[in-house]
Amino acid sequence: MARTVLVAGTASHVGKSTVAAGLCRLLADRGVSVAPFKAQNMSNNARAVPRAPETMADTGDDTASVDSDAYGEIGVSQYVQARAARISPTTDCNPVLLKPRGEGESQLVVDGVAVGHYAAGQYYDDHWETARAAAVDAHDRLAAAHDVIVAEGAGSIAEINFHDRDLANVETARFADADILLVGDIERGGVFASLVGTLELMPDDLREQVVGVVITKFRGDADLLAPGIAAFEERTGVDVLGVIPYDDPGLPAEDSVDLPATDERAVRGDDDGVAPEHSATVAVPRLPRVSNFTDLEPLATEPGVRVAYVPLDASLDDADAVVIPGTKNTVDDLLAIKDAGFDAELRAFDGPIVGLCGGYQILGERIDNAEIEGADVDSEGSTLDGVGLLPVTTTFSETKRVVDTTLDLDGVGPLADASGSVAGYEIHMGSTEAAEPVETPFAGDGEATAALGASRGDVLGCYLHGLFENETARTAFVDRVFDAAGRERPTGATPDASPYTQAATLVAEHCSLDVLAARPDDQH
Numbered sequence: 100m101a102r103t104v105l106v107a108g109t110a111s112h113v114g115k116s117t118v119a120a121g122l123c124r125l126l127a128d129r130g131v132s133v134a135p136f137k138a139q140n141m142s143n144n145a146r147a148v149p150r151a152p153e154t155m156a157d158t159g160d161d162t163a164s165v166d167s168d169a170y171g172e173i174g175v176s177q178y179v180q181a182r183a184a185r186i187s188p189t190t191d192c193n194p195v196l197l198k199p200r201g202e203g204e205s206q207l208v209v210d211g212v213a214v215g216h217y218a219a220g221q222y223y224d225d226h227w228e229t230a231r232a233a234a235v236d237a238h239d240r241l242a243a244a245h246d247v248i249v250a251e252g253a254g255s256i257a258e259i260n261f262h263d264r265d266l267a268n269v270e271t272a273r274f275a276d277a278d279i280l281l282v283g284d285i286e287r288g289g290v291f292a293s294l295v296g297t298l299e300l301m302p303d304d305l306r307e308q309v310v311g312v313v314i315t316k317f318r319g320d321a322d323l324l325a326p327g328i329a330a331f332e333e334r335t336g337v338d339v340l341g342v343i344p345y346d347d348p349g350l351p352a353e354d355s356v357d358l359p360a361t362d363e364r365a366v367r368g369d370d371d372g373v374a375p376e377h378s379a380t381v382a383v384p385r386l387p388r389v390s391n392f393t394d395l396e397p398l399a400t401e402p403g404v405r406v407a408y409v410p411l412d413a414s415l416d417d418a419d420a421v422v423i424p425g426t427k428n429t430v431d432d433l434l435a436i437k438d439a440g441f442d443a444e445l446r447a448f449d450g451p452i453v454g455l456c457g458g459y460q461i462l463g464e465r466i467d468n469a470e471i472e473g474a475d476v477d478s479e480g481s482t483l484d485g486v487g488l489l490p491v492t493t494t495f496s497e498t499k500r501v502v503d504t505t506l507d508l509d510g511v512g513p514l515a516d517a518s519g520s521v522a523g524y525e526i527h528m529g530s531t532e533a534a535e536p537v538e539t540p541f542a543g544d545g546e547a548t549a550a551l552g553a554s555r556g557d558v559l560g561c562y563l564h565g566l567f568e569n570e571t572a573r574t575a576f577v578d579r580v581f582d583a584a585g586r587e588r589p590t591g592a593t594p595d596a597s598p599y600t601q602a603a604t605l606v607a608e609h610c611s612l613d614v615l616a617a618r619p620d621d622q623h
Contacts, residue, residue, distance in 0.1 A: 101242040103136075105277035107252035107268055109293040113284035114315035114343065116176045119251045120350055121606030123184035124599045126247055134241045135180030135188075136250040138234035139195040139266040141205070143390030143427045146178040146564075147171070147503045147524035151191040151240060154210035154233075170501045171211010172196055172526055175393055176251065179350055183599040184249070194237035195230045195266065197222070200427045201388055209233050213499050223264055231266055235274050242275075250277060257300035269302060278310045281337075285324075286316035286345065291331050298335055311340035313610055318345045341610025348601035349400070367406045368399035377589040378403040379580045382418035384411055384441055386432045386457075391425040391526070394455050397567040398422070401577050403589040411439035419584040420451040420513070420576075423458030425564065429493075429529070430473025430483060433461050442486045450583050451513035452488065452558045453576065456527050459552065459560030463491040464534055471495040472528060488558045490537050491549050495529045506541040506563065510575060512554035514540060517575035523565030531562075557583070 106119045119135060126133040150171040173193035181188030190211035197205040204218050207226060210233055217226065241248055253267035256279070262269050272279055283294045294312055301309075312331075317324065321342055328339045366380075383395055385408045399406040407418070415421065426432040436442050445452065445462075454462040463485040466472075470481045472495045485493075503524045510517040521541075533549035540561055541551040552561025557579075567573045581588040606612065 103248040103275035103277040105250045105279045107256040109283045109297045111254045120180045120183040121602035122249045123180045124603035127185045132246040133184045134245040136248050137193045138271045140174035141197040142174045144175040145172040147501050148188045150211045151189045191237040194233045257297040279308045281312045311338045314342045316345045317342050343609045349598035365408045379419040380405045381420045383408050386426050388426050388428040390427045411441045415444045415448050420580040423454040426457035429457040429460045430469045454560035460493040462489045462560045465492045468495040490535045493529045493531045499528050511538040512559040513579045514575045517571045521569040523563040525562045
């Protein structure tokens with residue numbers, strides 16, 4: 100049976116995902132068969148992956164379904180960690196996923212399949228035991244196939260009001276008999292108090308499973324930290340295994356905690372040293388229920404490109420292009436766009452516009468059966484007008500499409516100079532049809548239809564998440580953005596190392612992890 104290492108934290112956003120990904124790549128490069136695992140995740144950034152074969156039976160809940168039984172959803176961090184581990188991810192890597200959709204309600208995804216929408220209380224009262232069983236089974240399957248499981252916790256392992264139902268931390272540590280690596284973020288301040296407090300508040304049985312501590316996001320002179328480390332180790336008897344400097348390896352963000360608030364503006368991308376005539380801004384509306392915004396991250400790596408997340412009441416006067424990302428609730432986010440007047444901004448904008456998944460639906464003329472998707476729409480068979488930039492209509496049903504796919508791209512609109520094969524994935528409810536003849540960017544099963552995407556003029560929408568991860572699509576779009584802005588696109592070098600390698604380097608160079616890196620047979 101594999102050894103499990105649980106990367107737990109003192110709080111959310113302390114660097115657990117980076118440490119876990121770094122460990123996965125580090126162990127894989129040392130010849131260890133390693134797999135990532137997160138028993139329960141809460142995120143709207145998801146990827147389509149193959150379902151574990153053992154989970155292909157009916158889930159027993161017909162409130163939602165998947166029209167491609169071979170694929171399911173997992174959180175993006177476990178997808179990333181699987182790639183870091185050099186394995187193909189399956190739904191076993193993240194057997195329980197909660198996708199918030201507003202109004203205190205989340206879509207519950209078990210073994211990759213959406214089984215319904217529930218408020219938190221209903222989930223814990225009626226579905227948590229089923230979710231726990233799925234998590235145990237998934238972990239056991241991974242453990243039978245690999246030497247080491249790197250499990251990522253969620254939030255803080257010391258939430259004392261939650262210890263009886265903490266699937267990602269407490270339950271995982273127990274059913275996996277995991278060695279616990281505790282991660283604390285020094286940038287927040289009070290890291291030693293957070294670490295000591297977390298150790299004090301952990302269940303007694305789990306306190307004995309803690310094998311060490313890692314401090315993340317450190318800036319400054321490490322010698323000045325040494326007295327604090329010594330005092331911490333003397334007080335707790337737990338070793339500090341490393342201090343990781345503040346550095347972003349470029350891993351995709353797990354959730355919207357990394358984004359600005361809906362009324363704030365933030366820019367991603369490094370254009371330092373780039374003259375204004377060689378830079379361009381891609382505006383991204385900060386949707387209240389944004390999902391899969393990791394689709395935008397490849398654009399921010401392009402020299403001279405700024406990806407600006409803007410409030411819905413912002414002007415687009417400074418934008419050179421617009422990309423509307425996915426959303427967990429297309430209808431309610433469309434209503435938010437209209438309430439803020441952003442639909443008028445879009446219609447007046449004369450640069451390239453791309454809508455991805457929910458963004459594609461928003462750009463269309465109409466949404467039918469809107470009450471299925473939107474919490475703010477009550478009447479059955481209700482219709483909602485879209486922004487009207489694409490002559491397509493989306494009709495919602497309870498069926499959810501989840502599939503990993505490769506398509507033939509026939510460049511149109513903002514991707515006019517692109518062609519060839521592009522890979523990505525679909526995760527969406529709703530089917531889209533053209534209301535009149537329209538250009539289409541993709542051919543699926545030999546036929547190009549608006550079911551995959553549509554374009555008119557300099558506006559394009561499609562259902563393909565991961566579009567800009569494909570160099571041919573990304574290059575064509577960035578070229579079009581600079582051409583439309585009347586500027587010359589700069590040249591620049593791509594990063595020398597993958598984000599997985601950079602994360603592994605951070606862990607390897609700044610942590611003493613012999614206690615974790617040995618093979619399972621060498622342990623107790």
